[in-house]
Amino acid sequence: MPVSSPTDDHAEPNYWMVWLALAVLTVIELVIARVPNAKAFVIVSLCALALAKAALVALYFMHLKFEKSALILIVLSPLLLSAIMYIGLVPDATTHIHWLP
Amino acid sequence: MNEVERYENQLTPGWGKLMMWIFLCSDAMSFAGLLAAYGAVRLGSSDWPNPAQILDVPLTAINTFILICSSVTMVKALSAIKHGNKSGMLLWLAGTILGGATFLGVQAYEWTHLIHEGLTIQGNPFGVSSLFGATFYILTGFHGCHVLSGVIYLLCIFIKGARGGYTAGHNSPVEIAGLYWHFVDLIWILVFTFVYLIV
Numbered sequence: 001m002p003v004s005s006p007t008d009d010h011a012e013p014n015y016w017m018v019w020l021a022l023a024v025l026t027v028i029e030l031v032i033a034r035v036p037n038a039k040a041f042v043i044v045s046l047c048a049l050a051l052a053k054a055a056l057v058a059l060y061f062m063h064l065k066f067e068k069s070a071l072i073l074i075v076l077s078p079l080l081l082s083a084i085m086y087i088g089l090v091p092d093a094t095t096h097i098h099w100l101p
Numbered sequence: 102m103n104e105v106e107r108y109e110n111q112l113t114p115g116w117g118k119l120m121m122w123i124f125l126c127s128d129a130m131s132f133a134g135l136l137a138a139y140g141a142v143r144l145g146s147s148d149w150p151n152p153a154q155i156l157d158v159p160l161t162a163i164n165t166f167i168l169i170c171s172s173v174t175m176v177k178a179l180s181a182i183k184h185g186n187k188s189g190m191l192l193w194l195a196g197t198i199l200g201g202a203t204f205l206g207v208q209a210y211e212w213t214h215l216i217h218e219g220l221t222i223q224g225n226p227f228g229v230s231s232l233f234g235a236t237f238y239i240l241t242g243f244h245g246c247h248v249l250s251g252v253i254y255l256l257c258i259f260i261k262g263a264r265g266g267y268t269a270g271h272n273s274p275v276e277i278a279g280l281y282w283h284f285v286d287l288i289w290i291l292v293f294t295f296v297y298l299i300v
Contacts, residue, residue: 012180015173018173019169019172019173023166026162026166026169029294030162033158033300042300043300046299047299050293057283057290058283058287061176061279061286062279062283068111068113071112074112074122074126075122075126077126078126078127081133082129082130082133082137085134086140089137089140092141
């Protein structure tokens with residue numbers, strides 16, 4: 001029996017607009033990466049832009065925006081687990097261990 | 102509707118798409134582990150170089166753009182077959198495969214150039230952390246393996262599509278392959294930022 005997909009029930013996103021947004025954000029990244037003497041600003045901005053680009057790909061190209069909320073929660077679970085892992089690593093990473101060559 | 106059909110309808114239309122999503126979740130954790138290790142090594146190193154002084158950032162930016170373009174061609178391929186346009190699907194799929202192959206070619210060129218300059222997985226002649234090469238090759242190599250797998254995967258979809266395997270009513274394999282391809286694009290967006298751009 002054919003079953004309807006939740007993704008079939010929505011209007012098709014304007015993929016070219018998403019493409020344009022991704023291209024513009026990439027150019028902005030390249031510009032920000034060259035800003036001198038503002039390391040904190042550069043790092044925070046680049047991380048935010050990368051996450052924004054990743055979100056655009058997931059939401060529109062992977063159609064996550066149009067999926068059921070339960071699936072979205074499952075898909076987002078690696079983000080939570082990753083955040084826990086990164087927070088757990090911060091104390092080790094910031095103690096400037098002299099890594100073996 | 103029987104019990105099995107009702108169960109299948111809870112999250113996705115069929116198991117294939119759900120299984121791909123679950124695979125992508127586990128794969129995301131693999132990349133998260135590699136990126137976490139990269140971050141820990143980099144933060145703990147006192148002689149980490151500015152990546153732009155060793156890596157070709159403009160070339161990789163173009164490569165990033167190529168991968169983004171291949172994501173667009175992938176969604177257009179799915180859109181085409183959903184409207185019953187088989188030749189349109191094949192055309193857009195061919196563009197996606199070409200984008201993936203171009204990405205791999207540029208990455209092979211970049212690797213060859215860096216290896217000739219002496220950047221290896223064991224060390225480098227630049228007087229910077231020897232782990233720079235190790236983390237660079239492992240992260241970009243692991244991702245490159247995904248791109249190569251994706252190109253082969255899409256070739257299989259293309260061949261089956263050319264034989265009339267997909268229609269407006271039966272296109273979930275194209276959608277599932279697309280999910281994988283977009284994930285590869287998504288991961289590269291993060292790798293490009295963390296490995297190439299952040300100083």
